[in-house]
Amino acid sequence: MVQDRLQQIFREIFADDDLLVTDAMTAADVPGWDSLAHINLIYAVEREFSIQIADDRLASFATVGDMREHIEELSGVH
């Protein structure tokens, strides 16, 4: 399930095994989610789901939910 794998990626990137990822979550909710962490996150997501997120979509993710939906769209995994 995308949500579980996404949560694992977040836990890895932010080194926090208690992190619970929700659809409503934004960068402001996660300590350490700066531009550097963001590019690492995008890289990890692309690698985990074997997808390539288009550049114009990168800026359009307001929440984790937006990102999850786009991953589901591209990967066909739900």
Add this chain to the structure above:
Amino acid sequence: MTERGDTAVAQGPGAAGSASDPRIAELMARAAATELPTARMCRDLAVAHERAGDAAGAVRWALALTDTDADLPAWSAVAGVLRRCVARTAPLGRTAQVAVLGSSTTSQFTALLPLAAARAGVAIETYECGYGQYRQEILDPDSGLYRFDPEVVVLAVHAGDALLPTLADDPDAAVAGEVLRWTSLWDTLRERCGARIIQHAFALPGESTLGHLTLRTAGARATLLARVNAELGRAAGDGVALVDCDRLAAEVGRRSWFDPRYWHRAKQAVSLAHVPLLARHTAAVLGAQLGASRKCLVLDLDNTLWGGVLGEEGLAGIALGDGAVGEAFAAFQEYALALRERGVVLAVCSKNNDADAREAFERHPGMRLRLDDIAMFSASWDDKPTQLRRIAAALGLGLDALVFVDDNPAEREAVRQLVPEVDVIALPADPHGYVRALAAYPFFETTAVTAEDAARTEAYRARAQLAAAEAAASSLEEFHRGLDMTATVVPLDELTLPRVAQLIGKTNQFNLTGRRRGAEEIARLAADPATTVLCVRLADRFADHGLVAVVIAVADGGALAVDTWLMSCRVIGRTLEDEVAGLLMAEARRRGLARVIGEYWPSPKNALVAGLYERLGYQRLDGPDDPSAPDVTRWARAVDEPYRPPGLMRVVSTSAPARPTATVIAQPRPRDRRMEEVPR
């Protein structure tokens, strides 16, 4: 590498409590079920240990992760664990302030470098220049770079930074101009902060508009880049090291090394997938610059140097030299031999009858390695951890200088558990993969290849023979006299300078101040008439140990102040330091000075010389002068107080420039025109 299992954790410092943590217990059980823990296991164990408050365990697993195929997210996660936990663990042998300068996004690289450096034995603090600011920071004397006062500057640049055209009309001028651009930045850096420099040499691009015509076109950009790399290597000399990024790029594939999506998106000049590899290799070069590289490769015999078990199959039954399998083992031996030729000391550690094992070296026609190539030959039925300790002791090396290679997973595991300081290389089951497994190990990196490097195995072998002679002599003094030792004071010149710089760069144990100076700085210091540089070679009837002791002292007021005093660990315990102390006193007298003053700067590795000045009759001076170094002790000795060195060796001086491998012992006995006894 890694240590695992309940015993290892229970032994670890600060492990109390974490072994009973159920999460850790579960993860440890999983890790123990496999020889090499996966990246994921290492990462989970590092995080779990940190949560359980076991900083040492967390750091150990963080470092273990760097030896796996872990990807960037896992590296980033444990780099964070290391950052938070490292202050609460035993300090590493070396520390350094490292500045990373680049023109692209170097944040990931800079974040991972402390983890990679810790694995190489150096605790670093980093500074990262503003995005794209590398030239400005170097050229502006008031920049943050110089306020940081780095000991090492990493120029994390990439091919895009080379101002080379796609096709040059005048290739020679283009190359010369580009090389000058970088070497003048080096010069500015060294002038202003004396830092050592590590530059990422350029990875060649994966695409070429000229296609196969590139090789025939002197002005093609790829051709120019390759020449610039080579010219930078030639210009680097002492104090500048290059990371061969083109080799790394070729290893992973140039198209994989550079990812245009992340270049255009976030100015990642190296694909994020390979930033860990780049950090690891930069750290290996950094470790070598700071003298933290591994020195000795310890080889198993059966199924490592040849196929089969000698004790069962006999000399005629082992696979070596002929046939596909035999060729694989011969190729592995040849690789080990090439390592020995560039200065890595070789040792053998085998469970075998000593005579049988030696016979294989002497008689098997397929052997590439000879007994002469092995500094310490240990074949016995003792367990390997015991043999490894014996090898380290006989060679006068720390266990953390050894790298152990064995085909047997059980032996490797025993070594990891019982002598965790030793690095263990896991050979694959198929001997055709042995060379690659060994070649992938990065911590044999050195700063230069010198004449002494090639002779090192001989020097260490002589040292091991000495251990046997020492046991036979009834007293230490008798033993020393029987060695027929000659210390020769040689001048500092262009032939001895590289070796002096190498000794200063890497000597840890017998090193009173730990000041690391590069060749240029030494030459500059030595040019000052107030400075005395004593370079001493030592030879005995077993071996010529080469240039093994260096003292830099400066006449200051009425005293000769010792700036640097160090001695190679090969000759510790031979009373050479007592003779050098006598030379220092004589030099102070010659200059009409009243006292010799010395300092002891404690480090995790130089406890050996903590009591040196006191033993030599120096008086401790009051209080540290430098509040930033409160542990430093200062010592003085008046030159008119009588000093009598043990006199167990002849001390001579040669006024002629020393040849790198001049065999002093082979020359006629004293009173040679070029040699005179030094007055005591």
